[in-house]
Amino acid sequence: MEQIRIVKIGGNVINDPTLLRKFLKDFAQIEGKKILVHGGGKLATDLALKLNVPQQLIDGRRVTDEETLKIVTMVYAGYINKNIVAQLQANKCAALGISGADGEIIKAHKRIAAIDYGFVGDVDEVDIEKLSVLLHTFGTIVIAPITKDAGGQLLNTNADTIAQEIAKALSHTYDTKLIYTFEKTGVLLDVNNEASLIHRLDKSYYKALKKEEKIFAGMIPKLDNAFQALKSGVATVCIGEAKELKGLIAGSCGTKIVL
């Protein structure tokens, strides 16, 4: 099976031009097919502030009203996506940048939940056939976390989830490695001590650490996503720091998640 790498970068990379530049240089050098899924970072919040659009967060998740949707569509699918694409191309990597809404590659619906997060999407399906054509033609695809529903409503969508859903869908035809990057070197036993990195985290260890409340808050949905991806056929999932991308690809850095 041909290899594919799917890397998700978070706000901490996007917010730091020097870190982003280094990361994209490393990413451009990954051989073979690859997908970069990017989140938003504080640029959207900054723009909302400048435009006097009040931002509401519930449990760390942004509530996306109509004005906020405009902002995230501009920032994620416009500014961030095209700047990443341009930098990758400057590193001899002819990336194609799209949002999840383009070509109906990701089908989604508006989240219906007890808490109304507004125009937020949950992924239904990834069109593997079309995505495979793009991968075959361009080698590298950069995806902004905007999707849409059947009625043409754009939806702000969690980038971790998009990375996971794409990895799951591609795992049937590719040897798929999913890499989540964030601000830590990996999953830590003690969140304040980078030396406490867990190199290998299996399901039972994860359960125990959750019970002891050593793993908590934002790490829980991230790791739940990771285990779900493995269960659905993704060959490898790891979590680590963007500046260690080469080590994460090689398997020498970060936390490897195993069933």
Place this chain on the structure above:
Amino acid sequence: MEQIRIVKIGGNVINDPTLLRKFLKDFAQIEGKKILVHGGGKLATDLALKLNVPQQLIDGRRVTDEETLKIVTMVYAGYINKNIVAQLQANKCAALGISGADGEIIKAHKRIAAIDYGFVGDVDEVDIEKLSVLLHTFGTIVIAPITKDAGGQLLNTNADTIAQEIAKALSHTYDTKLIYTFEKTGVLLDVNNEASLIHRLDKSYYKALKKEEKIFAGMIPKLDNAFQALKSGVATVCIGEAKELKGLIAGSCGTKIVL
């Protein structure tokens, strides 16, 4: 030869949600392969105003400084591009939205001229092979007028020129129809009288009308573009009103430009 239609819409359509909705409904119904190239409209100017980024126009052309480039990248490649894509999809047209920078489909360089327009691009080349794969896979491509140079610098680029360059490049393999839409029903003998529509404009008539100053200002580069496209092999070029798209496609509305 297979047919392809390339339609350029200007700011007057983008600025008017009702007109845009009707136009996209008509556009979605065009059979066969098609490309929509969109300009920016006043959304970018509005956003610049809100963000206190002063806008400088020289001869009606926007000077693109660094902050303005950020704004047009957000508005053109983000907000407008993705809203058009979502609306087309709601009309059963699974369009893919990209900018000229994506996948190195359009190669450009920063304009060097007596007047410094800032980060403005001139098109060097269109990658027909990659664009053809996208057309074959998605049928409909929506292109935002942002390109880049070899060094990875994003560039604000004239949408008329992008439409023309794409049409020229595709004319070798497709029976290519290029349609420019703008705020008038076509080229007018008297700019204030829509009834003075010129149905057919050839090169010698154009020269005569330019001499008489009946064709002037913004129409001149538009028509120069049109004649250049025909000379380079584009089968048909016409200019007319977006709300008459069906008639423009059928050849019953607008001005047909002929050599």
